[in-house]
Amino acid sequence: MLDGKRILLIVSGGIAAYKTPELVRRLRERGATVRCVLTRAGSQFVTPLSLSAVSEDKVYDDLFSLTVESEMGHIQLSRDADLLLVAPATANILAKMAAGIADDLATTALLATDKRVMVAPAMNVRMWEHAATQANLATLEGRGIERIGPVEGDMACGEWGFGRMSDVPDIVAAVDSFFGRGRRLAGRRALVTSGPTHEAIDPVRYLANRSSGKQGHAIAAALARLGAETTLVTGPTHEPEPPSVTVVRVESARDMRRACDKALPADIAVCAAAVADWRVAEPAGAKIKKGKGSASPTLTLVENPDILATLAASGNRRPRLVVGFAAETDDVVANAIAKRVAKGCDWIVANDVSPAVGTFGGDANTVHLIAMANGEVEVEDWPRLSKQAVAERLADRIADTLGAVS
Ligand code: PMT
Numbered sequence: 212m213l214d215g216k217r218i219l220l221i222v223s224g225g226i227a228a229y230k231t232p233e234l235v236r237r238l239r240e241r242g243a244t245v246r247c248v249l250t251r252a253g254s255q256f257v258t259p260l261s262l263s264a265v266s267e268d269k270v271y272d273d274l275f276s277l278t279v280e281s282e283m284g285h286i287q288l289s290r291d292a293d294l295l296l297v298a299p300a301t302a303n304i305l306a307k308m309a310a311g312i313a314d315d316l317a318t319t320a321l322l323a324t325d326k327r328v329m330v331a332p333a334m335n336v337r338m339w340e341h342a343a344t345q346a347n348l349a350t351l352e353g354r355g356i357e358r359i360g361p362v363e364g365d366m367a368c369g370e371w372g373f374g375r376m377s378d379v380p381d382i383v384a385a386v387d388s389f390f391g392r393g394r395r396l397a398g399r400r401a402l403v404t405s406g407p408t409h410e411a412i413d414p415v416r417y418l419a420n421r422s423s424g425k426q427g428h429a430i431a432a433a434l435a436r437l438g439a440e441t442t443l444v445t446g447p448t449h450e451p452e453p454p455s456v457t458v459v460r461v462e463s464a465r466d467m468r469r470a471c472d473k474a475l476p477a478d479i480a481v482c483a484a485a486v487a488d489w490r491v492a493e494p495a496g497a498k499i500k501k502g503k504g505s506a507s508p509t510l511t512l513v514e515n516p517d518i519l520a521t522l523a524a525s526g527n528r529r530p531r532l533v534v535g536f537a538a539e540t541d542d543v544v545a546n547a548i549a550k551r552v553a554k555g556c557d558w559i560v561a562n563d564v565s566p567a568v569g570t571f572g573g574d575a576n577t578v579h580l581i582a583m584a585n586g587e588v589e590v591e592d593w594p595r596l597s598k599q600a601v602a603e604r605l606a607d608r609i610a611d612t613l614g615a616v617s
Contacts, residue, residue, distance in 0.1 A: 214242035224252020299333030336372030397438035398616030404484035406446035424448030427483035429602035
């Protein structure tokens with residue numbers, strides 16, 4: 212978490228500026244205070260109003276504004292921060308920083324600061340590759356300025372290559388690292404389950420549920436960002452594979468159990484998958500035909516293996532920290548407390564999956580972290596957060612508990 216950290220976010224004029232409200236939101240969700248400086252060009256891509264709404268602060272956008280000078284002053288603005296983050300950092304602002312030009316509030320704050328500076332470059336691939344940009348970056352890096360990205364990908368101009376601003380979670384992870392919160396799980400192995408399972412009825416039909424995999428995939432990504440060697444065992448989903456994670460794709464609960472077993476030993480197991488509790492006892496070998504007047508088929512179900520309970524009871528192969536999820540529609544916390552005991556896991560993350568709440572498939576989640584402390588059940592109610600923020604908090608908590616292998 213970034214509790215109490217003060218970040219001055221300088222937004223210069225690139226198309227990637229549209230991502231900055233999300234960046235502000237994510238940094239604030241982690242406890243940071245974010246104050247924004249918007250360059251004139253930046254304001255062509257993101258409005259001061261939207262940054263002001265997400266930062267819950269005024270947005271600073273004019274060096275010569277009397278309000279700014281009387282209330283804050285550009286020197287004070289940069290001194291009152293623990294970190295200056297330039298995102299997106301265009302070729303132009305990087306050039307001005309390298310040359311020490313201070314012709315607007317953003318560049319003046321950057322020249323006046325005695326604090327650390329990070330830049331997240333974003334520009335067309337040719338501008339990125341240009342010798343001038345590379346020389347400016349070398350100058351800045353030589354002065355201790357840290358660079359985040361850019362990454363390779365599609366560009367707004369239709370070209371492909373390096374120059375795309377790093378994704379918001381990666382910028383947040385870099386800020387975490389800057390504040391000493393990064394790679395705290397280096398040397399640890401993590402296993403995460405995610406998504407639904409599909410249980411065959413016949414070769415074309417299956418039983419499934421509404422899990423999208425968003426929560427589980429975000430957890431795998433967050434653990435990997437903290438340095439854990441992470442295996443994600445996932446049922447069928449449309450979620451992109453998280454970077455730096457070994458992804459094992461499975462269909463059924465029994466496949467998932469086998470894949471999890473293969474992924475051991477692990478220090479951490481987080482079971483976020485919505486595993487089908489039952490499967491069809493004897494799936495038909497050929498497509499079941501709908502005949503005129505023939506009776507509807509009857510499906511006989513048998514119980515699936517419980518992967519979480521199996522992991523929690525795996526003796527000397529048991530991960531040190533086993534975390535389950537409890538998907539509940541009523542008495543969420545009470546049912547989850549009972550489930551933690553029944554499954555034998557260390558922590559359980561309770562979430563309400565009533566259709567009205569929109570947890571399945573949605574981008575946000577409201578969870579309660581249930582653990583034992585000194586023989587007592589401890590329930591932490593987390594605010595409604597994006598699934599990425601839930602994942603990061605959980606990964607942070609795991610890192611606080613296990614830490615890196617020394
Ligand atoms: O995928 P999303 O759309 O992002 O939605 C996220 C989620 C709602 C699926 C996720 O946050 C969540 O709650 N996952 C657990 C879903 C679930 O199956 O809950 P449960 O209460 O039925 O199971 C309890 C625990 O046992 C879970 O950790 C589950 O992974 C595990 N389990 C259950 C059955 C089984 N046969 N094997 C298991 O390992």
